[in-house]
Amino acid sequence: MENILTQTTARPQATTEAARAAASQPVIQLRDIEKVYQTKTIETVALNRVNLTINKGEFVSIMGPSGCGKSTLLSIMGLLDEPTGGTIALDGRPVQSYSDKELASLRNHKIGFVFQSYHLINDLSVLDNVELPLLYRPGVGGKERRERAYAALEKVGLGARTNHFPSQLSGGQRQRVAIARALAGRPEIILADEPTGNLDSVMGEEIMDLLLGLNRQEGTTIVMVTHDEQQALKTQRLIRFFDGSQVS
């Protein structure tokens, strides 16, 4: 199977247009989102009336200084955390109208997460790490799990490393495993929180190419938090945050 890295350099054009054509359909809509963290002694307004729409097939990057609310925003978009005010709609449907079961299924099926620190399990092989989230997916049996995990690892160029353990891989390779783990769930949306934050510039480029390839060839919607302006400029839209609000 051809991997995404190869495809990226081979034929980016047609698929970019396909992704753009679909780009007017909102998949995530945030309206007046607020998030206030309250501890005994201090109240922190992490997000202050954020209005933001992410369209199908878009690759959006989010930048801003430390503490301005980027990770909080991503957690709320991915339904990992609840806002203290405002509304979220997924595919045009308000999140409040979903049952708990439907929300769990959305989180599981629709959205894939990639984190700066990979979150791999060191005692499990690469293949087992990628299969792991599918264990909790009803209707996906052992054979399909394995097939999906192999396919996802091929896609990120790690088909030859399935029996390795995370400690035997470079940082960039570990991040590719984490991306394969997200891909095995076949998500429509990938939320990536500083996916290149722990990598040197060469490996960071590789991961960026991989994400760009996924967006262009497969139309995966991607929202990425980054501190790297050069990488952010490669995405279709750059949103800047400051003190919990969007500034551009």
Ligand SMILES: Nc1ncnc2c1ncn2[C@@H]1O[C@H](COP(=O)(O)OP(=O)(O)OP(=O)(O)O)[C@@H](O)[C@H]1O
């Ligand atoms: N669980 C929490 N309890 C209290 N305050 C929190 C909590 N999580 C985040 N905050 C505060 O909310 C604000 C936004 O945090 P967030 O992690 O979203 O920022 P960020 O822009 O992602 O920062 P960084 O670039 O450093 O990762 C910060 O002031 C932070 O201290």
